[in-house]
Amino acid sequence: MSSELTLTEIRTQVREFIAGRYPQQEIADHDDIFALGYVNSLFAMELVVFLEKVFGATIPNQELQIDNFRSVDRMVSLFERMRSGGSPAEAAPVAVSG
Amino acid sequence: MTTDSAVRGPEVPDAHRRGRVKCVVWDLDNTLWNGVLLEGDACDVRPEVVEVIRHLDSVGILHSIASKNDRAAAWQRLTELGLTDLFLHPEIGWQPKSESIQRIAASLNIGLDAIAFVDDQPFELAEVAYAVPEVLRVDVVDLADAIRWPEFEPRFVTEESRNRREMYRTQSVRAEAEREFAGTNEDFLRSLDMVFTIVHAEREHLQRAEELTLRTNQLNSTGRTYSYDELDAIRVRDDHLLLVASLTDTFGSYGTIGLALVEKGDLHWDLRLLLMSCRVVSRGVGMVLLNHVTRLARDDGATLRADFVETGRNRMMQVTYAFAGFREIARDGDRVVLERDADLELPEASYVRLVTDPIRTATP
Numbered sequence: 001m002s003s004e005l006t007l008t009e010i011r012t013q014v015r016e017f018i019a020g021r022y023p024q025q026e027i028a029d030h031d032d033i034f035a036l037g038y039v040n041s042l043f044a045m046e047l048v049v050f051l052e053k054v055f056g057a058t059i060p061n062q063e064l065q066i067d068n069f070r071s072v073d074r075m076v077s078l079f080e081r082m083r084s085g086g087s088p089a090e091a092a093p094v095a096v097s098g
Numbered sequence: 099m100t101t102d103s104a105v106r107g108p109e110v111p112d113a114h115r116r117g118r119v120k121c122v123v124w125d126l127d128n129t130l131w132n133g134v135l136l137e138g139d140a141c142d143v144r145p146e147v148v149e150v151i152r153h154l155d156s157v158g159i160l161h162s163i164a165s166k167n168d169r170a171a172a173w174q175r176l177t178e179l180g181l182t183d184l185f186l187h188p189e190i191g192w193q194p195k196s197e198s199i200q201r202i203a204a205s206l207n208i209g210l211d212a213i214a215f216v217d218d219q220p221f222e223l224a225e226v227a228y229a230v231p232e233v234l235r236v237d238v239v240d241l242a243d244a245i246r247w248p249e250f251e252p253r254f255v256t257e258e259s260r261n262r263r264e265m266y267r268t269q270s271v272r273a274e275a276e277r278e279f280a281g282t283n284e285d286f287l288r289s290l291d292m293v294f295t296i297v298h299a300e301r302e303h304l305q306r307a308e309e310l311t312l313r314t315n316q317l318n319s320t321g322r323t324y325s326y327d328e329l330d331a332i333r334v335r336d337d338h339l340l341l342v343a344s345l346t347d348t349f350g351s352y353g354t355i356g357l358a359l360v361e362k363g364d365l366h367w368d369l370r371l372l373l374m375s376c377r378v379v380s381r382g383v384g385m386v387l388l389n390h391v392t393r394l395a396r397d398d399g400a401t402l403r404a405d406f407v408e409t410g411r412n413r414m415m416q417v418t419y420a421f422a423g424f425r426e427i428a429r430d431g432d433r434v435v436l437e438r439d440a441d442l443e444l445p446e447a448s449y450v451r452l453v454t455d456p457i458r459t460a461t462p
Contacts, residue, residue: 023282034421040447041317041374041384044421045414061408061434064420066442 005054007076013054014075017047029072044069055079116248117312119159119234120212121186123199124151126165126172128218129238131179135171143179147238150245151184157252158259160206160266163188164198164215186266195222196229205273206266207376209315209411214249216241253312256305258353268350269377275349287382287449290347294386295453296356299340304329306354307342310373317374317384317418321409324359324371337362339394343387345378352377356387360395366437367395369404372415382447384418389444390454392422401440408432 005013011029018027021043022036047069052058059082068078124130130147133139151161161184165172169190176182187205189198195215203210210232217223218238226233236244244250252259272290279286299307304326311323324332333340343356355375361368369391374384395402404424406416424436446452 034445039385039421039445040382041414041418041421042379042382044417048417061416062426064416065425066421066423069421 005056007080010054010079011072011076014051014072017050018072027072029076031072032070034066034070051075051079055082057082117252118212118249119214120208120313121160121162121202121206122151122154122214122216123162123164123202123233124185125195125217125219125222125238126163126167126176126190129216130163130181131175135167135175141175143181147241148181150241154245154250155184155263156260157255158262159250159252160263161185162202162206163190164195164202164217165190166192166195184263186263186270194225194229196226199226199230199233205270207379214244216244252309254305254309256309258306258309261353265351265353265377269352272347272349283382284449290349290381290449292345292347292381292383292450293453294343294345294383294450296341296343296387296390297455299329299333299342299357301330301333303342303354304333307340307357310354310357310375311371314373314375315409315411316376316414317372317379318409318412319369319372319415319419320405320407321412322371322407332359339391341387341391343374345381345383347381352381358387358391360391362398363400366401366403367391367398369402372404379414383450384414385422386447386450386452388418388422389446390452392438393444396440396444402438403427404436404438406434406436408434 015027015029018033022033025036027033027036048059048064051069059078063078063082068074124147127134127141129144131141131143133141135141155161163185165188167190172190173182173188176185187202189201191198195217199210199213199215203213210230211234213232214234214236215223215226216236216238217226220237223235223237226235234249258265276286279289281289297303307329308324308326311318315321329340332338339358339360339362341356341358341360342354343358344354345352345356352375355378357371357373358369359371361370369388372388372391374387378384392402404419406419408416419436423439423442425439426434427437428435
């Protein structure tokens with residue numbers, strides 16, 4: 001797993017990816033991106049592939065759950081968990097905004 | 099079939115060879131025609147090669163070109179020969195042929211192992227063997243033998259296979275429209291006026307349904323294949339649902355592109371197989387059929403479970419289930435049972451109109 005990127009850099013990249021996909025929305029790090037609308041397979045796959053590139057590691061099957069991808073915060077905690085080799089931890093809260 | 103000159107891809111068990119090739123990529127000089135275009139040769143077409151191309155086209159195998167040539171000159175010659183319609187996403191230029199093949203595979207959204215490459219130059223065959231070993235290689239002198247290999251023999255030929263080239267051609271018109279579209283991706287999808295139709299499988303759907311179980315890899319939940327007869331038996335059982343999905347948009351039809359096989363229980367329904375053709379992955383409709391089945395189960399008071407088998411090629415389906423709110427509840431090696439969180443809302447794709455037939459028993 002890549003140790004090159006700091007957590008802040010990971011956060012910035014994830015934030016930029018999400019912002020690029022929802023150009024008309026202001027999205028905070030704790031916002032639930034799936035509450036913004038329908039998610040399709042292609043976006044889901046692109047998101048997973050993007051994260052694996054940034055994380056420098058494959059996301060394990062047991063972590064492939066929608067809750068781990070709901071917000072920038074959640075994706076950063078997923079990375080932290082994968083880096084420390086830990087088991088699923090308490091999820092960061094997400095805001096369900098309109 | 100093991101003469102020294104016969105060129106093949108990696109050894110594949112016989113059972114997996116049948117119908118493996120979805121697209122043949124052709125060289126031009128001294129392969130499709132005699133001579134070298136840029137050396138001023140007459141470049142008369144080889145009728146036996148065109149005959150092979152037309153035959154394979156009629157059984158649903160696509161064709162493309164990887165030629166080191168001047169693009170305009172080569173295309174002009176193909177136009178004079180009246181052959182341009184046969185080829186999708188031709189790559190004519192000076193890049194390595196392995197690169198051309200990879201671009202063609204990406205444009206058609208098919209795997210490299212579904213491609214065959216025909217050339218007369220040992221150097222080109224070797225370059226492809228080195229860079230993209232999954233590709234099946236054929237020296238043009240062996241062509242007459244090679245087309246009898248099982249790789250070039252689809253299990254059956256349906257109406258869909260005969261129209262396949264036309265469908266892919268429509269697809270590239272769409273792709274062009276998409277490149278030129280100025281709005282967001284969602285706006286583009288909305289502009290297509292897509293209609294997604296889900297009906298109970300009738301006998302006329304079964305050949306295509308069988309074909310889908312064989313041809314679909316990325317969005318396929320188990321990789322299990324079903325024969326026409328198996329599907330015909332399942333279709334009429336009261337405790338099963340066999341649904342087929344098709345998609346149309348302003349450019350035309352994508353044909354029958356999805357299949358769902360459900361075993362209905364009192365407390366939960368088991369989705370034994372879900373698949374969606376790679377043709378529609380970029381249309382954002384991968385979850386429409388899944389959400390529809392979830393809704394039917396919910397209306398019947400059942401939770402939805404799904405069989406999933408990691409085939410090494412279907413991670414996109416795994417991700418689809420994960421993002422549709424399914425979690426693993428049991429695992430045996432690479433075989434997994436998933437269950438959907440019943441509390442989750444069911445979002446609707448705003449850019450697709452869903453048309454369904456009423457629940458009923460299929461007529462035998």
